[in-house]
Amino acid sequence: MSEKIRILAVDDSKSTLEVLKRNLESQGYDVLTCLRVDEALSLLEEHEIDIVITDFRMPQATGLDLIRHVRENHRDVELMMITGYPSISGAVEAIKDGAGEYLPKPFTSEELQGAMDRIVERVHRRRALKAVEVPDETYGIVGNSPGMQLVFRRIGKAAATNANVLISGDSGTGKELVARAVHYHSDRRAAPFVPVNCAAIPDSLVESELFGHVKGAFTGAKEARAGFFEIANGGTVFLDEIGDASPNMQAKLLRILQSKEYCKVGSSVVHTVDTRILAATHKDLKRLVEDGSFREDLYYRLHVVDIPVPSLAERGDDILILISNFLVKFSKTMQCPTPSITDEALTALRNYSWPGNVRELENLIQRMVVIVDHDPIEVTDLPPNMRFSLPMEERVDRSLAEVEQEHIKNVLIMTDNNKTRAAEILGINRKTLREKLKRMEEQE
Numbered sequence: 118m119s120e121k122i123r124i125l126a127v128d129d130s131k132s133t134l135e136v137l138k139r140n141l142e143s144q145g146y147d148v149l150t151c152l153r154v155d156e157a158l159s160l161l162e163e164h165e166i167d168i169v170i171t172d173f174r175m176p177q178a179t180g181l182d183l184i185r186h187v188r189e190n191h192r193d194v195e196l197m198m199i200t201g202y203p204s205i206s207g208a209v210e211a212i213k214d215g216a217g218e219y220l221p222k223p224f225t226s227e228e229l230q231g232a233m234d235r236i237v238e239r240v241h242r243r244r245a246l247k248a249v250e251v252p253d254e255t256y257g258i259v260g261n262s263p264g265m266q267l268v269f270r271r272i273g274k275a276a277a278t279n280a281n282v283l284i285s286g287d288s289g290t291g292k293e294l295v296a297r298a299v300h301y302h303s304d305r306r307a308a309p310f311v312p313v314n315c316a317a318i319p320d321s322l323v324e325s326e327l328f329g330h331v332k333g334a335f336t337g338a339k340e341a342r343a344g345f346f347e348i349a350n351g352g353t354v355f356l357d358e359i360g361d362a363s364p365n366m367q368a369k370l371l372r373i374l375q376s377k378e379y380c381k382v383g384s385s386v387v388h389t390v391d392t393r394i395l396a397a398t399h400k401d402l403k404r405l406v407e408d409g410s411f412r413e414d415l416y417y418r419l420h421v422v423d424i425p426v427p428s429l430a431e432r433g434d435d436i437l438i439l440i441s442n443f444l445v446k447f448s449k450t451m452q453c454p455t456p457s458i459t460d461e462a463l464t465a466l467r468n469y470s471w472p473g474n475v476r477e478l479e480n481l482i483q484r485m486v487v488i489v490d491h492d493p494i495e496v497t498d499l500p501p502n503m504r505f506s507l508p509m510e511e512r513v514d515r516s517l518a519e520v521e522q523e524h525i526k527n528v529l530i531m532t533d534n535n536k537t538r539a540a541e542i543l544g545i546n547r548k549t550l551r552e553k554l555k556r557m558e559e560q561e
């Protein structure tokens with residue numbers, strides 16, 4: 118939280134900028150300077166700026182244009198105007214109206230100090246307010262089911278500590294989403310979140326990827342390179358697919374977890390790191406430990422807090438909330454009206470087994486929004502394997518004929534009424550299928 122305050126000073130006079138910079142830097146502020154308003158606009162995009170100090174009269178756009186731009190686009194930025202023309206009415210009022218500071222040129226360093234004190238107090242107040250913003254209870258993750266409520270509670274706990282966390286769950290359940298929620302709700306949020314895919318790093322590069330290397334450390338090391346732990350210093354390293362880490366990688370990770378120290382490849386200088394570790398896996402890590410393919414000591418270090426993420430099939434009606442969220446999200450990106458969906462199609466989706474979990478559902482809804490050109494989305498718009506998951510009658514007191522008829526109907530839905538395909542699936546010839554259908558029609 119005690120991050121330095123960053124100031125952007127804009128003036129077409131180099132000497133004024135130099136005076137400002139020297140003066141403000143000696144007071145411990147970070148100072149960026151530029152001579153033109155258009156440069157100022159790009160600096161505002163590229164950096165987190167707390168205060169803009171601007172001249173009034175400049176070639177091209179004026180300080181007033183800059184102030185208007187900041188008011189509209191960077192509401193958290195405080196403003197100060199310096200001008201050699203204090204009589205310009207309008208300008209002074211404009212800045213005072215917006216609770217900004219105004220300083221006539223030439224100014225003494227005491228006058229600058231006085232104006233800065235008032236403005237900095239406002240920056241601190243703003244930062245303090247941000248810090249107590251209560252995190253949304255669901256961290257922007259959609260779901261209400263008991264399994265997800267446990268996930269939310271654990272995210273809250275994990276975010277409040279520095280403990281290592283192991284996130285487990287099947288592929289596509291949202292493990293990375295959970296990891297990001299932990300990081301962005303922890304007090305490390307201002308430092309980087311660095312995902313590392315443990316399954317994708319060749320064994321020979323593990324050390325240099327994790328810890329970096331110095332120039333000339335090995336053939337091909339033409340430039341020095343920072344490792345993941347260095348980049349994440351002060352923040353979080355997310356070890357994704359930790360169950361796939363090689364024995365070599367496991368050993369390297371254990372060492373840095375224990376000592377919080379590392380050396381770059383090709384150097385013996387010891388660096389200390391301050392990183393929080395989150396790890397995720399779709400594998401049963403406990404079983405890997407029992408099999409001897411995952412180190413027990415590393416396992417215990419990683420799973421101080423564990424967050425089990427349930428599969429989509431275990432989340433009950435969450436799937437309906439997810440569907441409606443994804444319909445809104447994708448129709449927004451497509452800039453089309455949000456389509457509705459029939460109850461029958463919803464039932465089919467609710468009963469489907471979702472082996473690819475939320476990712477599969479998300480992809481399906483995206484595809485539906487793109488390709489279905491009528492409203493509502495119907496069961497026949499769904500892929501055949503999903504249509505098939507319409508509810509089977511659960512009663513067991515039914516005759517063979519009844520069950521057969523229902524099965525035939527389902528196969529026809531699934532094949533889009535393609536009788537040849539249906540006969541193939543049912544293992545009967547087309548003539549037999551035709552006869553059965555005729556009998557069914559007569560009965561109805």
Ligand SMILES: Nc1ncnc2c1ncn2[C@@H]1O[C@H](COP(=O)(O)OP(=O)(O)OP(=O)(O)O)[C@@H](O)[C@H]1O
Nearest residue numbers: 258259260287288289290291292293294399475476
């Ligand atoms: N509860 C949820 N609410 C909204 N979106 C979700 C939710 N869970 C997952 N998603 C979305 O589903 C997709 C898959 O999530 P994510 O990449 O976090 O899964 P994962 O568990 O890391 O998968 P894998 O094991 O395959 O790496 C992402 O686009 C994510 O935003």
Ligand SMILES: [Mg+2]
Nearest residue numbers: 289292293357
């Ligand atoms: Mg993932």
